[in-house]
Amino acid sequence: MRLSVLVFCACLLGTAEHAASSESTTPLQGSGDQQRVWDLERAYWRYVETNDLAAYSSLWHKDFLGWPSVSSAPVRKDHITDWITFRWVDKDGTGASHTLRITHAWVRSGQDWQIIGGMSMPEPENPAK
Numbered sequence: 001m002r003l004s005v006l007v008f009c010a011c012l013l014g015t016a017e018h019a020a021s022s023e024s025t026t027p028l029q030g031s032g033d034q035q036r037v038w039d040l041e042r043a044y045w046r047y048v049e050t051n052d053l054a055a056y057s058s059l060w061h062k063d064f065l066g067w068p069s070v071s072s073a074p075v076r077k078d079h080i081t082d083w084i085t086f087r088w089v090d091k092d093g094t095g096a097s098h099t100l101r102i103t104h105a106w107v108r109s110g111q112d113w114q115i116i117g118g119m120s121m122p123e124p125e126n127p128a129k
Contacts, residue, residue, distance in 0.1 A: 037106050037113050044104075053081045061107055061114035069100065069120040099123035 040059060047056035060077045067074045070083040105117040 033108075033113070040106070040113055041104070048084055051084060053084065056081060056084065059115055061109055061116045064114075064116055064118075066115075066118040067120075068118075069122055 044056065044059055046052075047059070057077070057080065060080050062077060064077045064080065065074055066080075068080075068083055070086065071079070075082070099122070100120050101123055102120040103118055104115045106113045107116040
């Protein structure tokens, strides 16, 4: 059995109340599979922005294992929406912008692609140059 896995790294700007922009990822020119996975990455952020947990969950493989920055330990698929339901604003409805580094590993599942692994971390505020 041939296993196909694509790994994409994206540095995405997230703002208060999950207003992370799906426009901040730049697709590579390449194969149909690469384009399909980039389309799914953009869909990922649309689902986050609209709080569409069912569609968001459909992107994840049943055997997913990853380590999001908001978790103290790795998580499986049953906890991948936990971070979306966090409210990232203060009582006045404002919040600071945050930049995250996110890596997803995508695996072909039938005719489509799903996230099989990934991790994220906050971008350092003053990265060394």
